[in-house]
Amino acid sequence: MSTTGSCPALMVAAPSSGQGKTLVTAALARRHRDAGRRVRVFKCGPDYLDPMVLERACGSPVHQLDLFMVGEAACRRLLHDAALDADLILVEGVMGLFDGTPSAADLANRFDLPVLAVIDGSAMAQTFGALVQGLATYRRGVNLAAVLANKVGSARHAAMLEESVPSGVQWLGAMPRNADIALPERHLGLMQAQEIGDLEDRLAKSAASLPDAATWLPPPVHFGGSDGPSTRLPALLRGTRVAIARDEAFGFIYPANLACLRSLGAELRFFSPLNDPALPECDAIWFPGGYPELHLAALSQNKRMISSVRDHHSADRPILAECGGMLYCLEEVVDSGGRRAELAGLLPGSATMRPRLTALGLQQADLPGGSIRGHTFHYSDASIELAPSWFATRPGGEQGEAIYRSGRLTATYAHFYFASGPQAVAEILGPG
Template sequence: MPACPALFIGASASGQGKTTVTAGLALLHRQRGRQVRVFKTGPDFLDPMILARASAAPVQSLDLWMVGEQECRRLLAEAAAEADLILIEGVMGLFDGTPNSADLAAAFGVPVAAVISAKSMAQTFGAIASGLARHRADIRMHGVLANHVGSARHAQMLQEGMPGDIRWLGGLPPSDRIALPTRHLGLHQPGEIDQLDMRIAFTAQALADTLLAELPAPVVFEPAPARALPRLLEDMRIAIARDDAFSFIYPANVRLLESLGAQVEFFSPLADEPLPVGTDALYLPGGYPELHAAALAGNSTSARSIRSHAGAGRPILAECGGMLYLLDSLTDTQGTTTPMLGLLTGHATMRGRLASLGMQALETKQGRLAGHAFHYSSMTTPLTPAAHALRARDGALGEPIYRSGSVVATYMHGYWPSNPTLTAALFHGTAF
């Protein structure tokens, strides 16, 4: 069975600096000549983009509900066979949610390094560290790293408050050279963060003299049985929009399409590129079309190409931001309304508060497709939903799925490896 040094980067809450620390640690070990594979807990899109930049490798999602324990096991064993270090970034606080970060760390025996912001705190830091370490007996605590440490004296007080059986891994100072900016859906995308590579490099340098920089002990990862995938998309050419407006793409989804036999090509509506020649099906993923609405509305080449594709009855799958792009119009938070492609009857308005958040699943005759929703817009349409996803927490109706001509659109972001058969049907246009 493959074994590899591995560490789970958890925290006491959101906003403690997990992504900053994970990215800095990944780069630090790369600088030391190691191959690093990084994973992100939960259905996040933004953190993995930054972690991929730091590790120079795709960042896969791990989630016991959405991805499933067996697929998580397979991904970890695959990484362990080729990497020198595995890092897993948690989500929210260590014990937040069901399933949560602690559940994932416990399931695979990965030790936890907890990041705790020490801002406006002294000896109470030790009480929080103690609570994280002792809350569950099945969690193996590697140690605790303090973030936002103001001075050497501050670090001394933090250490003095620590229980003797919990390792002090060190501390990071508050610094504008380290901090990563945020907005309503989380962190900014890598291309939007000023001097991102320098921020990650500065974090790596700051971590170099801490105990967190030491290579952790190897963890044995039991391989999951290999899954044989039928070539359900053999010889199909699938175009995927990918740019700053459409960037919420799971690497595992693209990998599945290729495993099913599809030829995947990317294009940019924001750069006014046409669909690749010979496109059989189109995927418009989520992202931030509202931030680029004017540019998208003015890009006639992409618009004409997508409308021609739809007019020919070729399949289009659109999720969240990709769905907004297909609507008649989109109104941003400033009240500015911009015409969109007009391929899906309806209008969307960006709101100042979260409209939907949580895991959902779509139950169909081809089985269950797991996914999640996370959006700040609301949509009005006269279209009758072809189906509804169901919320994971209580089974209540979740996001509607619309079918209009060759278009299938929804706010739900699907994790396609959870149902390869349904995924193939979506791109063949036969799912609904």
């Protein structure tokens, strides 16, 4: 641990999604943790599912790093504070190393993070080296320090891949192809950590599968002082009891959002729209995103909960409903098999699940309480019989997701990063 904001740090990236970087990041975190090191892990970009697995691997909350959504100053503060408390910092990249604006490479460049490339070598030999060469030289200012091959078939296969790696990039070895350690997925990405019954066994096996060279400690990175804007927030939600939906259907919750609500003075009360008979005593509700489409029958059949939510809305009390939370507030949702379910009916309209992604990207919304940033990622289309009160915008200025206001209900497909606009959050959830 450091008293100066310096700590060994590594970004785990890949040439594309699906290469195994979450598995490798989790395996590294668990292996170092088992060796007695304090490991802090971050996730590049807006993501809820990978951090759930990474948190289980490292034993600490996993926060987002994103130059647009979180902001450079806040990212630096998070890294600096982690360096004071850790022996190693791991940052899992997003998509391919250079994909997106901002990309994982942008983050690595900004904070001088050395990069470990994880490459699926299952269907290649010497071309592996060409990929490494391309990643290492594509952009000046990005330090590709090491490479790890994933899903390798044999020792001979690993040797062929190693021989192809250009000089200047450290070969850390290979992980074998093994279905027993793969992380199960569904349409939005990995399954939620609590749904993977044998996750601990998979983490243990993946850590054991790492080659010994992969436990290499990268050199320390200095993250500077945390002398940016003050993180102390005014207690705009002091005394406000915020009920937060959290169960198998609603789980897309940034740890930073909970921290922001607490810093604003809110009292947090968690509940399950699936299983609880009614809301807890509360002044406001937050329905985050999740997988309501996988639990439509149970959500629809919990009539007492729906009645409790309707009473809260009728009493003109605040509700924030994001993505899957917005679906719960509609009159009807149709799942991918054509099955219909009647839900809370706070918003007039319906949504239908689609086989392909219907929206993806960063968002910024200028709301009555101020500007707030976030992202969108969904597989449904909603038809809402209400004019949007606002539209978010994309980083390039294009129109983004619609934002609806019905009474004190604020509903949108966008997922907000609360710390980017605490005043906006306070206006949405506060007494008004």
